Amino acid sequence: MRGDTTPASAGKRFVLPSSFIGSPRYMIENYQDAMAICRWAGYPDLFITFTCNAKWPKIELFLSRKPGQKIEDRPDVVARVFKIKLDQLLNDLKHGRHFGRVIAVVYTVEFQKRGLPHAHILLFLHSDDKHPTAAKIDKIILAEIPDLNKEPLAYDAVKQYMVHGPCESINSRASCMIENKCVKHFPKKFCFQTTVDNDGFPIYRRRDNGIYVERNGVKLDNRYIVPHNIDLLVKFQAHINVEWCNCSRSIKYLFKYITKGPDRATLILEENLHVDASTGMQNMTDTDEVKRYLNCRYMSAIEACWRIFEFEIHYRQPAVQRLRGRLDF
Template identity: 50%
Template sequence: MGGKIDHSINQGKGPYTFRMGDQNCHRIGTLVPTGDVRPKFCQLYIYDMEEEVQNRKNAISPGDPSRFNDELIRLLENMIDSHNTIAKTFRKVRDRLAVNTDSEVSIKLISRRSSNGRTYNLPTVSEVAALIEGDIGPHMEKRDIIVRRSCVVYTIEFKKRGLPHAHIVLFLHREDKFPTAADVDKIISAEIPNPTTDPVLHSVVCEYMLHGPCGKAKPSCPCMVGDNYSKYYQKPCTERTTVDGDGYPIYKRSKKGVTVIKDDVPLGNNFVIPYNSQLLLKYRAHINVEWCNQSRSIKYLFKYINKGSDRVTMQSSYTRCNEENPGRFDKIKRFYGCRYLCACEAAWRIFGFDIHYRTHAVERLQYHLPDEQPIVFHDDDWVDEVVENTSLGVSQFLNWMGCNNSTVEEMQVAEELLYCEFPTKFVWKKKVRQ
């Protein structure tokens, strides 16, 4: 049993209390016993199968193992092996070890500069993940991004860093499109709060919203590309919020602000990531808030929508003994381009949460003039079946109107009005394999 045990609760005169907190776990230990230690727990499913019954008796009662019935133990083993999913998994490990006693298999994740860095980046945390080989198909296509005036667009990114990231764009009302510097300061801050007047916000900003240290103080920081700062920190200090010539905001960062020590390096306001104090206090997490007034800023979100699934290059090495020369080993290496499915993304999809979301949803409805609709069929389809298919005469627009309880006459009039307002050249098409 593993977990954080609270021993301080028993310092009084009350009855003894056992209390555990945080994330509890069950330690299964090694799959094979080490040294002269007898097998126990999950090792009983894998190690020394010929003596499994005796090993189980010794594990339960080392002093008097003969008091157990061997036949009853075998019946229980067969029942568990047949119906228990976890037991079946351990048996597979046993079978694998029994077949490949003279071979070693290892898996390595490869970092390649030629691959897409946002998709093929290596994980920076220790986590459980599934590698799915060959998970690339026609469904992995680019998406059409349509931006409308209205409420929100967001996408969820799984960066192989533990918890997922949400990238959100909120479209403001036209009266709020070009706020003043005072309006921006009410929403976005880029300074370390005073620890005396606002201690709670100060501690949260120092924990979640400080970039670095980087540069000469820490050249190994992930934001460093050689000797260059990829995130453009540290930021210039200024006494008021302004907008530069390219339309980007320059947030207020006072030179006389508070300084904190992080990794033995002093950090000031020029290392603060812009934030909203209300959101930061409510969620206690890294929440970067920016004011975007250019299409280049909005593209920052859309690149994650088009990014596709996380992937990784996996190298599997298989070493086995040469049958002709037992002293010689053959090494085989194979490389796979795999889909990287972390535990957070798996849970996200199991619960059916949205990966990409927008409101209001936009759906393109196709319409056509009578008998001028496109028709798609295969070359081995019967002509009579194609001609008699009643769905060919109904456009997507008519179907949508039908779902909204409109009459046939109303639908036809609406479609004709649409054609008059948006004249388009319609052609009859068919798809035939040559």
């Protein structure tokens, strides 16, 4: 280029290396590791979301030791208890045979706006346990309300943790409503039996059997129930969403979802060139990834404690050995 528009400096770029937890390169490496496991183990079979319950007895026990103490006053306790529960859940998944033989596990821990942690878990099953029939899916994943008279514990757990809404026309101001539609696509349709569509996505059984739960004075039937495994739900007393996901179309979405990093939002309008007042020359604006990360990052107190305790944010088993072929820039 010629003329006064020629930059006197090409500018500098400050980057966050992959060794910095939470940086873009860190997320990319974890995504690539997860894809490496996928190449070895095949498509993931189950997508599980496990959310911390602020009313777990262990958390309430610690809070009760000091009158008036709230959950936000002890983020260290919440982080430790959730880690214990998460380890117990992983042990059950790998050895409890709830879903079959598990040969690989990948999970990512995230933190909600109010700080409570939740884990997104991908399970890879043995080849003998892949591609189950609709009848087998019904044995491990339910989307119906248990009978109160026959299974009171299961009924209470589903009522407390696995009911979506009310939303749609019943409550148009629900947080899941965008442009007068539920982003989670509730209420679902009644379905007499579980089926698997042409794309490999399951349509869970939701029978119109007259069983309902009442929330905020509204009767909600099976159309509002989030898929779950009843044994895990009763044991852990927390929101545990279980979805069957063995299909090629979902693979990259699932892996990118669990390694997408924290929510962030910022808006800056600035020129790419700036004029040096002393020389009158135009220089390129430096690109500083460190500054950008700090400006956009949202971190709750519980996440800070999680990092201080050096708990894993990304977990994978079996381990992946990275082969370095170039510098990490």
